[in-house]
Amino acid sequence: MKPASSILIKQVQSKSVLELQKIAKETFFETYASENTKEDMDAYLAKNFNTEHLQRSIINPDSFYYFAMNHQEVIGYLKVNQGSAQTDNKLPDALEIERIYILSKFQRKGVGKLLLKKAVEKAQSFNIKTLWLSVWDKNQKAIYFYKNQGFKAFDNQFYWVGTDKQTDVLMKLELDF
Numbered sequence: 001m002k003p004a005s006s007i008l009i010k011q012v013q014s015k016s017v018l019e020l021q022k023i024a025k026e027t028f029f030e031t032y033a034s035e036n037t038k039e040d041m042d043a044y045l046a047k048n049f050n051t052e053h054l055q056r057s058i059i060n061p062d063s064f065y066y067f068a069m070n071h072q073e074v075i076g077y078l079k080v081n082q083g084s085a086q087t088d089n090k091l092p093d094a095l096e097i098e099r100i101y102i103l104s105k106f107q108r109k110g111v112g113k114l115l116l117k118k119a120v121e122k123a124q125s126f127n128i129k130t131l132w133l134s135v136w137d138k139n140q141k142a143i144y145f146y147k148n149q150g151f152k153a154f155d156n157q158f159y160w161v162g163t164d165k166q167t168d169v170l171m172k173l174e175l176d177f
């Protein structure tokens with residue numbers, strides 16, 4: 001499967017909150033469990049991926065979730081934020097990519113590029129010319145992906161996973177439209 005020809009990108013509605021919770025927990029676990037304690041992982045998952053929190057953010061008018069679907073299976077997701085829904089206000093007029101996660105068995109098949117394209121389209125629809133994101137400095141795979149797609153580092157910040165204070169790299173992409 002390359003390019004990702006059978007993949008459909010679909011906006012997530014409230015009724016799909018349990019599917020969103022499943023893909024969010026599974027991909028977060030796959031990505032970070034080997035480098036974080038079970039306690040820190042459990043604390044993060046409980047705080048950030050409980051159904052009430054997810055439901056609230058699905059209906060937030062400034063946040064948008066998308067599933068990457070392979071036929072009927074959810075294989076990844078994207079969350080973008082604008083305005084006050086952004087997790088940081090360093091770039092108040094930008095669009096934040098808060099989450100972009102694909103199940104490991106579907107990585108390196110172009111699905112990340114498709115989700116990023118959706119984020120670019122969303123930014124264009126709001127006439128927003130900058131995309132930004134925050135990535136753990138130990139997550140080299142993701143940093144390679146972002147650099148390959150034209151993102152450049154512009155700052156650092158701390159990020160908590162449970163009790164573990166981690167350093168994130170902030171990256172941005174100026175859109176040319």
Ligand SMILES: CC(C)(COP(=O)(O)OP(=O)(O)OC[C@H]1O[C@@H](n2cnc3c(N)ncnc32)[C@H](O)[C@@H]1OP(=O)(O)O)[C@@H](O)C(=O)NCCC(=O)NCCS
Pocket residue numbers: 027031100101102103106107108109110111112113114134135136139141142144145146148149
């Ligand atoms: C990062 C992620 C979203 C990228 O999505 P993807 O579907 O795997 O990436 P794509 O197939 O679209 O890759 C596009 C290009 O980016 C680069 N790239 C992607 N993953 C890479 C990796 N692991 N190492 C080096 N380059 C990589 C390559 O140049 C690739 O093109 P190529 O495969 O033709 O060489 C995905 O790997 C993922 O979900 N990772 C785990 C979750 C995560 O870390 N999310 C980001 C949190 S900030």
